Amino acid sequence: xxAKPVDIVVATPGRLLDFVQNGNLHLGGIEVLVLDEAxxxxxxxxxxxxxxxxxxxxxxxxxxxxxxxxxxxPAIIELAQRxxxxxxxxxxxxxxxxxxxxxxxxxxxxxxxxYNLLFNLISEPQAEKIIVFSNRRDQVRKLADNLYRxxxxxxxLSGEIAQNQRVRTLDAFKSGKLKVLVATDVAGRGLxxxxxxxxxxxxxxxxxxxxxxxxxxxxxAGAIGTSISFACEEDSFILPDIEAKLxxxxxxxxxxxxxxxxxxAFERASKFKAKPAGRPAPKSGAGRRPSRPR
Numbered sequence: 627x628x629a630k631p632v633d634i635v636v637a638t639p640g641r642l643l644d645f646v647q648n649g650n651l652h653l654g655g656i657e658v659l660v661l662d663e664a665x666x667x668x669x670x671x672x673x674x675x676x677x678x679x680x681x682x683x684x685x686x687x688x689x690x691x692x693x694x695x696x697x698x699x700p701a702i703i704e705l706a707q708r709x710x711x712x713x714x715x716x717x718x719x720x721x722x723x724x725x726x727x728x729x730x731x732x733x734x735x736x737x738x739x740x741y742n743l744l745f746n747l748i749s750e751p752q753a754e755k756i757i758v759f760s761n762r763r764d765q766v767r768k769l770a771d772n773l774y775r776x777x778x779x780x781x782x783l784s785g786e787i788a789q790n791q792r793v794r795t796l797d798a799f800k801s802g803k804l805k806v807l808v809a810t811d812v813a814g815r816g817l818x819x820x821x822x823x824x825x826x827x828x829x830x831x832x833x834x835x836x837x838x839x840x841x842x843x844x845x846x847a848g849a850i851g852t853s854i855s856f857a858c859e860e861d862s863f864i865l866p867d868i869e870a871k872l873x874x875x876x877x878x879x880x881x882x883x884x885x886x887x888x889x890x891a892f893e894r895a896s897k898f899k900a901k902p903a904g905r906p907a908p909k910s911g912a913g914r915r916p917s918r919p920r
Contacts, residue, residue: 824852
């Protein structure tokens with residue numbers, strides 16, 4: 627940037643702001659602003675940084691704004707209307723909704739039995755490299771901690787994890803040092819790990835589109851993958867929407883008794899336990915709606 631002007635800059639919101647605030651980059655002459663993965667940035671809490679970037683560009687009447695998102699929630703539509711002039715929505719249906727190379731099964735299980743079923747599935751010999759998805763940060767942290775205490779080498783990935791730690795966790799998972807990666811949907815897209823043998827949906831995603839992205843993490847590079855979903859009394863009502871998205875019925879079965887045997891007693895101390903909350907910060911930004919943690 628110091629050597630010569632550039633026509634295109636691709637950056638994360640935070641890093642872009644660093645260059646702007648250091649005086650290395652000026653956004654006043656921007657003609658086209660592209661916001662990719664807007665729904666993921668919203669879930670990960672990056673929207674305040676994106677707002678700061680947008681505020682430094684020309685007014686929306688003087689630039690073209692392109693916003694890409696896999697899902698169009700009311701929050702995303704509100705952002706499009708705020709940052710673009712009379713935005714036009716273009717929807718593209720994928721040619722193939724779910725990979726043919728993924729065997730999909732749904733276990734009908736009670737909430738009380740879910741962890742035992744998870745532990746026993748992970749312990750099977752054919753389960754070599756597994757991504758476990760859950761919807762919330764606290765669920766991910768608790769699952770990762772319980773698995774670790776049960777002797778499973780695992781890592782966690784969610785919006786609260788710092789970028790450098792996420793890189794280290796992914797490297798350890800790719801290299802085989804970690805057998806299990808427990809993640810929110812922040813990891814559902816953009817991960818390209820060819821040898822993931824199993825994807826387990828500990829909780830069904832709230833959006834059918836996220837189910838497709840989750841199971842797409844396995845069955846890659848010509849390999850056959852396995853997708854296992856748990857449907858309990860709390861979220862089984864989501865199954866019809868997922869089946870409608872897939873255009874096919876899912877194979878729903880009850881687990882065998884041997885798969886519900888209680889997990890062993892914990893053998894290690896906690897590793898992923900949440901840190902005690904500090905002194906509450908002073909209230910600010912009244913009226914701003916917080917984003918849902920992912």
